[in-house]
Amino acid sequence: MPCPALPDGFDFTDPDVYHDRVPLPEFAQLRRTAPVWWNAQPHGVAGFGDDGYWAVTRHEDVKEVSTRPEVFSASLNTSIIRFNAAMTRDKIDVQKLIMLNMDPPEHTRVRQIVQRGFTPRAVRALEDALRDRARAIVADARHQEYGDFVTDIACELPLQAIAELIGIPQDDRARIFDWSNKMIAYDDPELAITEEVGATAAAELISYAMGLAAARKECPAQDIVSRLVAAEDEGNLASDEFGFFVLLLAVAGNETTRNAITHGMHAFLTHPEQWDLYKRERPGTAAEEIVRWATPIVSFQRTATQDTTLGDARIEKGQRVGLFYASANHDPEVFENPGTFDITRDPNPHLGFGGGGPHFCLGKSLAVLEIDLIFQAIADTLPDIALAGTPRRLRSAWLNGVKELRVRYV
Numbered sequence: 486m487p488c489p490a491l492p493d494g495f496d497f498t499d500p501d502v503y504h505d506r507v508p509l510p511e512f513a514q515l516r517r518t519a520p521v522w523w524n525a526q527p528h529g530v531a532g533f534g535d536d537g538y539w540a541v542t543r544h545e546d547v548k549e550v551s552t553r554p555e556v557f558s559a560s561l562n563t564s565i566i567r568f569n570a571a572m573t574r575d576k577i578d579v580q581k582l583i584m585l586n587m588d589p590p591e592h593t594r595v596r597q598i599v600q601r602g603f604t605p606r607a608v609r610a611l612e613d614a615l616r617d618r619a620r621a622i623v624a625d626a627r628h629q630e631y632g633d634f635v636t637d638i639a640c641e642l643p644l645q646a647i648a649e650l651i652g653i654p655q656d657d658r659a660r661i662f663d664w665s666n667k668m669i670a671y672d673d674p675e676l677a678i679t680e681e682v683g684a685t686a687a688a689e690l691i692s693y694a695m696g697l698a699a700a701r702k703e704c705p706a707q708d709i710v711s712r713l714v715a716a717e718d719e720g721n722l723a724s725d726e727f728g729f730f731v732l733l734l735a736v737a738g739n740e741t742t743r744n745a746i747t748h749g750m751h752a753f754l755t756h757p758e759q760w761d762l763y764k765r766e767r768p769g770t771a772a773e774e775i776v777r778w779a780t781p782i783v784s785f786q787r788t789a790t791q792d793t794t795l796g797d798a799r800i801e802k803g804q805r806v807g808l809f810y811a812s813a814n815h816d817p818e819v820f821e822n823p824g825t826f827d828i829t830r831d832p833n834p835h836l837g838f839g840g841g842g843p844h845f846c847l848g849k850s851l852a853v854l855e856i857d858l859i860f861q862a863i864a865d866t867l868p869d870i871a872l873a874g875t876p877r878r879l880r881s882a883w884l885n886g887v888k889e890l891r892v893r894y895v
Contacts (some may be wrong), residue, residue: 488518488519489511489514489515489517489518489522490514491511491514495511495524496524496526497511497524497540497784497809498524498538498567498784498882498883499510499564499569499882500527500533500805500880500881500882501850501880503674503783503878503879503880503881503882503884503885504850504878504879504881505878505886507780507783507811508817508879509811509812509867509885512542512811512812512815513583513812513815514696514867515540515542515544515812516543516816517769518665518687520541520543520546521539521540521541521542521543521544521546521796521797521800521840522540522797522798523537523538523539523540523541523798524539524540524807524828524847525535525537526537526538529570529596530569530570531566531567531568531569531570531572531882532567532568532569532570532572532577533562533568533572533577533805534574534806535805537805538566538786538805538806538807539632539795539798539800539804539805539806539807540818540866541643541792541795541806541807541808541809542805542809542812542813543796543812543813543816543818544813544814544816544818544834544836545818545819546795546796547808547809547810547812547813547836547840548649548789548840549795550787550789550806550808550810550840551581551615551787551836551840551841551842551844551845552840552841552842553840553842553849554588554589554592554842554843554844555790556789556793557787557788557789557790557806558588558596558636558787558789559585559586559587559588559785559787559788559844560586560587560588561788561790561803562577562786562788562805563577563580563581563585563586564585564586564785564786564787564844565580565586565785565786565883566784566785566786566805566807566882566883567882567883568584573767573874575682576684577715577774580728582725582726583729583732583733584596584599584729585733585737585844588843589843592843592844593843594704595722595726595730595767596893598721598722599713599722599730599847600697600712600713600847601709601713602650602651602709602713603847603848603850603851606623606849607650607709608850608851608854609644611620611649611650611851611854612858614649615642615645615646615649615683615854615855615858616858616861616862617644618641618645618646618649619642619799619855619858619859619861619862620640620862620866622641622642622859622862623638623859623862623863623866623867624638624646624713624866625637625892626638626894627867627869627895629891629894630723630893630895631873631891631893631894632891632894633889633890633891633892634750634889634892635743635747635888635889635890636889638859638863639743639744639746639750639859639890642742642746642855642858642859643738643742643743643746643855644661644662644696644737644739645658646656646663646735646742646851646855647661647734647735647738649780650708650709650712650734651697651708651710651731651734651850652697652701652706652708652709652711653697655694657674660693660712660741661735662739662800663686664686664687664689664690664735665686665690665735665739665740666740667682667683667685668683668687668690668732668735668736670861673828675751680893681852687732690728690730690732690735691725691728691731692728693731693805694730694731694732694867695724695725695727695728697710697727697729697731698710698713698714698722698724698728699724699858700815701714702714702724710727713727713730714727730825731866732861734848736895737846737848738848738851738852740781740884740886741781741782742781742852742855742856743851744779744781744835744884744885744886744887745775745776745779745781745852745856746775746778746855746856746859746860747777747876747887747890748779748781748887749775749778749779749856749860750780750860750863750870750892751872751876751887751890752775752778752826753781753860754871754872755872756826756869756890758825759827759828762828762829763828763860763864764864764868766838767864768828768829769857769860770828770829770830770831770833770858771828771856771857771860772853772857772860773833773853774826774827774828774829774830774831774833775828775833775856775860776835776837776838776852776853776856776875777814777820777830777833777835777837778814778826778847779885780811780837780838780885781816781884781886782810782837782883782884782885782886783809783810783811783884783885784807784809784810784811784883785807785808785810785839785844785882785883786805786806786807786808786818787806787808788803788804788805788806789802789803789804789805789806791800806841808835810836810839810840811885813835813836813840814835814837816837820833838852857871864883867894869895870890870892870893870894871891871892871893872890872891872893873891873892874889874890874891876889876890876891877889
């Protein structure tokens with residue numbers, strides 16, 4: 486098999502790459518030439534004390550790794566594919582308390598508890614309230630001619646949905662927004678967020694959530710918090726477990742949906758025929774295509790628990806494996822014309838919510854609902870929204886983030 490023609494030292498987790506773009510041409514090279522490719526790194530640059538990882542770029546291989554947790558562990562080195570050279574092992578190990586970084590059977594136990602809040606019935610119960618909130622968010626933006634779509638519209642519904650779901654006072658959502666931004670922005674020097682600031686934000690968010698859990702134990706209410714923590718001896722979450730669950734929600738349920746909405750708006754405005762189609766027909770397939778196109782999580786990782794083979798690659802026990810969802814979602818073996826933004830795409834077996842297996846996104850149905858509701862509201866209230874600048878991207882090793890998207894509302 487030929488080697489990919491990549492520049493010397495190219496790294497698919499280099500945050501400088503994602504500050505400019507998602508490396509889709511380079512992913513395409515790997516899929517054609519070396520779909521499971523050893524991406525060498527300077528020793529310890531990612532914080533793991535090793536010399537690189539295996540980049541997995543084909544749809545079928547990402548799915549295979551995702552569905553074999555006994556061979557490919559989320560816990561050994563966490564699911565985060567890159568920290569930095571200063572990251573210590575004890576700080577990595579603390580992250581194993583987050584469900585994202587657990588393996589079965591502990592992951593199974595925690596997921597069975599928290600999924601009570603994400604049943605179809607629970608999500609349907611939120612729909613009317615979230616529809617009203619989406620309309621109010623968009624109506625507020627209409628009062629100004631120009632604005633930042635990220636802060637005016639994209640971030641608001643995910644934050645309000647989390648608050649609605651777990652009973653956080655709506656007035657506190659700005660604190661959740663601030664804490665979550667600080668936790669994921671340590672690679673972006675413009676934001677001047679150090680890992681210490683991020684760690685402090687995480688601790689503050691966990692402490693806030695633990696306080697909320699303690700209050701519900703003392704005085705239960707008709708909300709998901711009470712159902713998750715009211716009786717630990719009956720299979721519910723301890724206060725610290727609930728704290729880490731809220732931390733996960735702040736990133737997985739806030740940052741990802743916000744970025745999907747932002748990328749979706751940019752895609753509509755750079756593909757005006759798709760925006761006209763959406764306004765006219767409102768296809769139910771649009772939200773899934775927005776997630777495929779955006780792929781807010783570019784990559785997570787797993788670590789081999791034993792020597793194994795994937796494709797033509799021999800992976801050794803202890804080596805890290807990067808799951809590049811952005812590449813899988815542009816695999817021409819699975820998607821016809823993957824470089825085309827097509828809101829009528831059906832079927833659409835994208836991996837924007839994960840590759841299946843135990844870590845498939847718990848909040849998928851809620852995220853799809855939020856995306857659908859906010860674009861319905863935008864199409865109704867701001868049909869002539871237009872770009873007023875290019876997106877300013879987040880410098881991140883694993884998030885496809887946008888910090889600012891200037892638009893003209895009216």
